[in-house]
Amino acid sequence: MAYVTIRDVAKHAGISVSTVSRALNGNGRISKETKATVERAVAELNYIPDSRAQAMRSSKTRTVGLLVPDIRNGYFAELAYSIQDALFDAGYCTFIGTSSESASRQDAFIMSILAQHIDGAIIVPQGESSDALKLLVERELPVVFVDRRVDGLDDVPLVDSDPLPGMRAALEDLRAHGFTKIGYVSGPVHTSPTLRERESVFRALACEMVGEEHVFVESTSFDQASCGSVLKRMSDAGVRALIFGYSQDMLRAMSLMGSMGLRMGEDFSMVSFDDLELFRLASPQVSVISQQVRQIGCRGARLFLDMVGEPERGMRAQSRSQRVETIYVPRGSVGDAR
Amino acid sequence: MAYVTIRDVAKHAGISVSTVSRALNGNGRISKETKATVERAVAELNYIPDSRAQAMRSSKTRTVGLLVPDIRNGYFAELAYSIQDALFDAGYCTFIGTSSESASRQDAFIMSILAQHIDGAIIVPQGESSDALKLLVERELPVVFVDRRVDGLDDVPLVDSDPLPGMRAALEDLRAHGFTKIGYVSGPVHTSPTLRERESVFRALACEMVGEEHVFVESTSFDQASCGSVLKRMSDAGVRALIFGYSQDMLRAMSLMGSMGLRMGEDFSMVSFDDLELFRLASPQVSVISQQVRQIGCRGARLFLDMVGEPERGMRAQSRSQRVETIYVPRGSVGDAR
DNA sequence: CTGAAAGCGCTTACAG
DNA sequence: CTGAAAGCGCTTACAG
Numbered sequence: 001m002a003y004v005t006i007r008d009v010a011k012h013a014g015i016s017v018s019t020v021s022r023a024l025n026g027n028g029r030i031s032k033e034t035k036a037t038v039e040r041a042v043a044e045l046n047y048i049p050d051s052r053a054q055a056m057r058s059s060k061t062r063t064v065g066l067l068v069p070d071i072r073n074g075y076f077a078e079l080a081y082s083i084q085d086a087l088f089d090a091g092y093c094t095f096i097g098t099s100s101e102s103a104s105r106q107d108a109f110i111m112s113i114l115a116q117h118i119d120g121a122i123i124v125p126q127g128e129s130s131d132a133l134k135l136l137v138e139r140e141l142p143v144v145f146v147d148r149r150v151d152g153l154d155d156v157p158l159v160d161s162d163p164l165p166g167m168r169a170a171l172e173d174l175r176a177h178g179f180t181k182i183g184y185v186s187g188p189v190h191t192s193p194t195l196r197e198r199e200s201v202f203r204a205l206a207c208e209m210v211g212e213e214h215v216f217v218e219s220t221s222f223d224q225a226s227c228g229s230v231l232k233r234m235s236d237a238g239v240r241a242l243i244f245g246y247s248q249d250m251l252r253a254m255s256l257m258g259s260m261g262l263r264m265g266e267d268f269s270m271v272s273f274d275d276l277e278l279f280r281l282a283s284p285q286v287s288v289i290s291q292q293v294r295q296i297g298c299r300g301a302r303l304f305l306d307m308v309g310e311p312e313r314g315m316r317a318q319s320r321s322q323r324v325e326t327i328y329v330p331r332g333s334v335g336d337a338r
Numbered sequence: 339m340a341y342v343t344i345r346d347v348a349k350h351a352g353i354s355v356s357t358v359s360r361a362l363n364g365n366g367r368i369s370k371e372t373k374a375t376v377e378r379a380v381a382e383l384n385y386i387p388d389s390r391a392q393a394m395r396s397s398k399t400r401t402v403g404l405l406v407p408d409i410r411n412g413y414f415a416e417l418a419y420s421i422q423d424a425l426f427d428a429g430y431c432t433f434i435g436t437s438s439e440s441a442s443r444q445d446a447f448i449m450s451i452l453a454q455h456i457d458g459a460i461i462v463p464q465g466e467s468s469d470a471l472k473l474l475v476e477r478e479l480p481v482v483f484v485d486r487r488v489d490g491l492d493d494v495p496l497v498d499s500d501p502l503p504g505m506r507a508a509l510e511d512l513r514a515h516g517f518t519k520i521g522y523v524s525g526p527v528h529t530s531p532t533l534r535e536r537e538s539v540f541r542a543l544a545c546e547m548v549g550e551e552h553v554f555v556e557s558t559s560f561d562q563a564s565c566g567s568v569l570k571r572m573s574d575a576g577v578r579a580l581i582f583g584y585s586q587d588m589l590r591a592m593s594l595m596g597s598m599g600l601r602m603g604e605d606f607s608m609v610s611f612d613d614l615e616l617f618r619l620a621s622p623q624v625s626v627i628s629q630q631v632r633q634i635g636c637r638g639a640r641l642f643l644d645m646v647g648e649p650e651r652g653m654r655a656q657s658r659s660q661r662v663e664t665i666y667v668p669r670g671s672v673g674d675a676r
Numbered sequence: 677c678t679g680a681a682a683g684c685g686c687t688t689a690c691a692g
Numbered sequence: 693c694t695g696a697a698a699g700c701g702c703t704t705a706c707a708g
Contacts, residue, residue, distance in 0.1 A: 002478045003455060005701060016679045021703055029677060046473055051453040052390040052399070053701035056684040059341075061390070063454070070419075077415045081408075081436060088435070093450050096434040097426070098419060112431050115389040116401070117341060135384055140340045251619055258621030278616050281589055283596030343685055354695045359687055367693060391685035394700040 004047045013041040024049070055117065064304070065095045065113035065121040067106060074276045075247065075293060076124065079147065082297030083122055090305050092119070099126045101191075107132035114139075122304050125150045127191040142307035146300040147291075149193045157307070157320035159300040163198045163273075164205075166289035166326030170243060170271045171209055173287070173330050177269060178337035179241035182206050183216040183234045185253075187246025198245040198273065227252050231268075240268055240337060243289075247274035254282065265335035275329060284332025295324045342385045351379040362387070393455065402642070403433045403451035403459040405444060412614045413585065413631060414462065417485065420635030421460055428643050430457070437464045439529075445470035452477075460642050463488045465529040480645035484638040485629075487531045495645070495658035497638040501536045501611075502543075504627035504664030508581060508609045509547055511625070511668050515607065516675035517579035520544050521554040521572045523591075525584025536583040536611065565590050569606075578606055578675060581627075585612035592620065603673035613667060622670025633662045 010017045015034065023030050023038040041047070055061040064087055068076040084094045095116065097109035103126065110132035113121065120142035125133065129150050137143055137153055145158045174182060184206070186199040199219060206215045216239050218230050231253065234242060244250040250272035257264065264270050264284055271287045272279065279286035299322055307320070348355045353372065361368050361376040379385070393399040402425055406414040422432045433454065435447035441464065448470035451459065458480035463471065467488050475481055475491055483496045512520060522544070524537040537557060544553045554577050556568050569591065572580060582588040588610035595602065602608050602622055609625045610617065617624035637660055645658070 003701095006703095007701075017701090018680075018703080019678055022678085025703075027704075031677060034677080048449065048452050050455055050701055052393060052455055053684090054703075055390060056394070056686095056701080057703050059684075071409065071422075072412070072415045072419050074410070074412065074415075077410045077412075081410050084409075084434070084436065088447070088450075093433055093454055094435075095431055096422070097432075098422065109426070111386065112426075114386050116431055117388050117390055251615075254621075255619045258619075258623075277589075278619065281593050281596075281616065282620070283592075285596075341685095344687095345685075355685090356687080356696075357694055360694085363687075365688075369693060372693080388685055391700085392687075394685080394702095395687050397700080 003050070004045045006047070006049065008045060009038065009041045009047050012045060013037045061117050061119055062091055063093050063095065063116060063118050065097065065110070065116075065118045065123075067097050067099055067109055067121065067123045067125075069099050069101050069124055069126050071096065071098050073248075074278065075274050075291075078293045079124065079297045082294045083146070083301045086298055086301035087304075090301075101126045103128060103130040106130060110136050120144075120304060120308055122146055122300055124148055129153055142304060144300055144304045144307070147194070147296060151193060157303060159296055159303060159322050159324070160194065161291040161296060161326050162323040163201045163289070163326050166273075166291075166328045167198070167201050167243075168205055169328030170287070170289050171205055173328065173334060174241045174243075174269065174271070175209060177241075177334055179269065180210055180337075181214045181216065181237070181239045181241065182210060183218070183237075183239040183242045185230060185242060185244045185246070185249050186217060186219045187244075187249050189219050195245055202243065202245070227256050231256070241334075242268055242270050244270065244272040247272050247276055247279075250286070251276075251278065254286075264333040269334040269337070271328075271334060273326075279331075282333075286333045287331045288329050289326050290329050291326055292324050299324060341388070342383045344385070344387065347376070347379045347383060347385050350383060351375045399455050399457055400429055401431050401433065401454060401456050403435065403448070403454075403456045403461075405435050405437055405447055405459065405461045405463075407437050407439050407462055407464050409434065409436050411586075412616065413612050413629075416631045417462065417635045420632045421484070421639045424636055424639035425642075428639075439464045441466060441468040444468055448474050458482075458642060458646055460484055460638055462486055467491055480642060482638055482642045482645070485532070485634060489531060495641060497634055497641060497660050497662070498532065499629040499634060499664050500661040501539045501627070501664055504611075504666045505536070505539050505581075506543055507666030508625070508627050509543055511666065511672060512579045512581075512607065512609070513547060515579075515672055517607065518548055518675075519552045519554065519575070519577045519579070520548060521556070521575075521577040521580045523568060523580060523582050523584070523587050524555060524557045525582075525587050527557050533583055540581065540583070565594050569594070579672075580606055580608050582608065582610040585610050585614055585617075588624070589614075589616070592624075602671040607672040607675070609666075609672060611664075617669075620671075624671045625669045626667050627664050628667050629664055630662050637662060 006017055006020055010020045020038050023035045066083055068080050071077055071080060080096060087094050095113050099106035106126055107130050122144045124147045129152050137156055143156055145156050147160050149158055184202045187195050189195045189199055216237055273289045275288045275290035279288055344355055344358055348358045358376050361373045404421055406418050409415055409418060418434060425432050433451050437444035444464055445468050460482050462485045467490050475494055481494055483494050485498050487496055522540045525533050527533045527537055554575055611627045613626045613628035617626055
């Protein structure tokens with residue numbers, strides 16, 4: 001007898017199932033004594049209503065799917081945490097899934113939460129669109145994208161961050177430290193509109209500030225192997241100040257520099273996107289363009305809850321979408337140009 | 339029409355609901371043509387069976403609750419990832435919740451997954467036992483504890499790690515580098531049997547190896563404020579080699595040392611439990627006693643699946659429980675004693 | 677104020 | 693081989 005049902009409670013209390021239900025939900029009037037009897041029975045049996053059965057009538061499961069690319073990535077962990085936390089406080093249970101940055105994995109997760117009859121979903125999409133993602137969006141379920149956009153699915157409300165304010169402040173800081181040549185490592189841009197936007201924001205601002213001939217961009221994926229050669233090319237071009245659009249690349253660069261005996265803030269001045277814990281613990285601490293991930297998570301959750309509350313308010317996706325400003329946090333990884 | 343039902347499919351195909359069900363589940367015999375018709379209708383309508391309704395009959399939801407103390411902690415993120423991954427491959431959807439190291443939060447999560455009629459749960463318990471935890475365990479649902487034990491709930495099968503092998507290797511390494519006095523920072527032991535066990539394993543081995551008078555243990559919680567004083571007391575006692583039983587403390591210590599200009603492997607030789615990504619990216623890299631977290635996660639998931647498969651095999655919890663060996667990974671944070 | 681009945685979406689004996 | 697009926701655990705009009 002793993003689960004106690006409402007019938008068990010009714011039997012135990014010696015009254016009908018419908019009366020128990022009403023006593024529990026406060027619908028219609030019931031006598032005080034009956035109510036007390038029911039409550040006693042519930043407590044004695046440790047009855048917990050089956051929310052699936054409840055859902056079957058109300059067509060609300062109070063369940064939401066949350067898909068993130070990789071929970072092991074500190075940034076997504078933080079994002080998932082803040083979203084899940086906000087939803088839990090609003091009475092929602094969250095199915096968390098990981099796409100492992102693969103479309104098939106993402107699709108499998110979406111299909112399985114759809115089968116669970118989620119009330120809606122919050123998705124940090126991996127790269128491209130996919131069959132299940134389209135399916136999900138075409139249903140009339142509330143869906144919110146967080147952190148990343150998907151080309152071709154522009155009707156989905158989106159909460160992400162605006163790279164501009166942080167980027168501008170970072171560039172100004174580098175210039176204030178005397179750097180006139182600036183390099184940018186943009187990560188795997190082909191998989192991500194977000195990374196593409198950062199790169200183009202960088203280009204525009206940097207060209208304006210130091211002139212096009214002093215701006216260097218490496219748009220290739222910065223894997224462990226090519227890491228050294230990117231640093232070398234930058235160095236050969238006389239670039240000593242770098243901004244990383246993709247924090248995973250920054251981590252690889254730090255690790256490589258450590259093993260080569262190079263120091264941040266001396267050999268290279270460096271700024272990275274994403275305020276990872278790691279960056280605060282590094283020595284020197286890493287200057288970052290912070291996405292204010294908790295804010296993004298909270299706003300994403302709030303937007304979702306709004307949509308669940310009033311699904312057909314007729315607002316256009318664009319007007320629901322929100323951008324959270326990036327902010328620049330200067331720390332020790334930027335030193336003076338020599 | 340957010341969700342398509344089996345009735346919609348039946349209507350679309352012009353046959354009865356029961357036949358559709360049978361065609362889909364392959365029970366009983368159905369004609370090839372009927373089957374084809376059904377499959378076409380399913381595809382055209384993008385029908386996905388409501389797993390809650392299915393569950394209502396089978397009393398299996400293929401849903402499991404996974405509770406971790408804090409998903410933002412890299413160790414638990416990795417653990418959650420490997421568990422969730424293994425369960426997903428076995429066809430289970432996972433509700434992930436965070437106890438935020440608080441009993442009330444843990445209880446709220448347990449109650450809500452119980453309402454979802456999970457088939458069972460995998461729990462990384464925060465500290466002490468609690469009402470909901472007991473309730474969960476008393477039900478006949480399969481429950482597995484991972485990584486941490488709970489005093490008083492000894493009948494729950496447990497997958498955790500055995501600190502001894504890694505601890506011994508770490509101590510031998512420190513001795514090989516010429517250290518004769520060894521310090522140990524044990525973290526918030528009062529909240530965790532795991533931390534207590536590590537401490538006592540350390541004491542036993544260290545006393546044996548260097549003699550009781552050269553063994554120093556700080557069992558107090560190592561918060562940011564007291565961090566400096568612990569390092570100072572160790573230093574005053576002439577201790578230059580430290581083992582951290584609780585990786586969060588190690589992080590704090592690293593951060594503090596960074597700001598004081600002290601170097602790992604020179605001013606202090608240090609070893610920490612848990613093989614965090616951060617420790618591999620630090621410079622020098624941190625020697626660790628690794629818990630082999632992926633192994634723990636996989637074994638935990640497998641054990642759970644075994645229990646779901648054959649719930650009453652009558653095995654005692656003790657015989658189901660498993661320990662994964664810790665291993666010592668020497669890196670640059672241990673240098674020669676001067 | 678309380679109980680019997682219908683129905684949410686499914687599956688599975690039970691007739692045909 | 694196919695359909696009508698009952699039932700999983702709940703809630704909510706509908707009678708009394």
